[in-house]
Amino acid sequence: MLKKFSGLIKTFFIRRSPLAQPKKVSINQEDYILRSIMDADIKELIALEKDVYFGETPWTKSAFLSEIHSPIHHLYACLIRQKEIVAFIGCRVIGNDTHITNVAVRRDAQNAGLGSYLIDEVEKFAIMNGCITLSLEVRVSNKDAQRLYRRLGFESLSIRRNYYTEDHEDALEMIKRLQEE
Ligand SMILES: CC(C)(COP(=O)(O)OP(=O)(O)OC[C@H]1O[C@@H](n2cnc3c(N)ncnc32)[C@H](O)[C@@H]1OP(=O)(O)O)[C@@H](O)C(=O)NCCC(=O)NCCS
Numbered sequence: 154m155l156k157k158f159s160g161l162i163k164t165f166f167i168r169r170s171p172l173a174q175p176k177k178v179s180i181n182q183e184d185y186i187l188r189s190i191m192d193a194d195i196k197e198l199i200a201l202e203k204d205v206y207f208g209e210t211p212w213t214k215s216a217f218l219s220e221i222h223s224p225i226h227h228l229y230a231c232l233i234r235q236k237e238i239v240a241f242i243g244c245r246v247i248g249n250d251t252h253i254t255n256v257a258v259r260r261d262a263q264n265a266g267l268g269s270y271l272i273d274e275v276e277k278f279a280i281m282n283g284c285i286t287l288s289l290e291v292r293v294s295n296k297d298a299q300r301l302y303r304r305l306g307f308e309s310l311s312i313r314r315n316y317y318t319e320d321h322e323d324a325l326e327m328i329k330r331l332q333e334e
Pocket of ligand 1: 181205206256257258259262263264265266267268269270289290291292295297298300301304
């Protein structure tokens with residue numbers, strides 16, 4: 154009960170965000186800018202989604218807008234190289250859990266550590282906000298992403314049947330425990 158109550162307090166009142174200002178970061182000897190996502194980025198984010206999902210766009214403009222303006226505490230961040238967005242991630246804090254809602258890296262920038270870097274940033278954000286777990290869903294067929302998540306300490310939790318509305322594929326729910334409960 155106490156744990157549930159403290160989770161609710163965290164959801165609505167305790168809000169800590171690390172990205173008030175853009176910052177220069179170096180990932181595998183390459184320089185990037187890490188900053189919060191803004192409304193003006195959405196066109197580029199949709200193009201990035203089309204690039205990684207073979208023309209499909211899992212998130213529409215309104216889905217991005219509602220997430221980045223959500224009253225639920227969240228972090229939506231992107232990495233910029235030579236003025237172009239090459240990767241982004243989003244998460245929400247719900248009680249004691251930070252849930253990763255979206256992560257994508259432009260195809261020509263994959264396998265260079267950007268996905269791992271962004272997930273580490275979200276993990277720091279989760280810890281800063283007192284969360285106990287980090288969670289996400291991934292398509293059961295997306296074995297590359299699952300391998301990355303396992304390497305970063307996520308474990309499989311459950312299968313969500315017919316999770317994806319477009320094609321009814323199942324989702325694997327994965328979780329990383331950040332602190333002892
Ligand atoms: C899944 C995804 C976000 C991973 O992003 P990424 O930037 O390629 O991830 P990383 O580079 O951190 O890690 C990928 C692999 O590259 C390796 N790698 C990282 N840095 C490297 C480097 N400098 N040199 C060589 N390999 C490297 C990692 O070890 C990792 O190997 P693993 O798959 O065996 O664990 C990206 O592939 C993507 O956008 N996929 C399409 C969208 C998607 O599926 N999103 C997830 C939905 S749940």
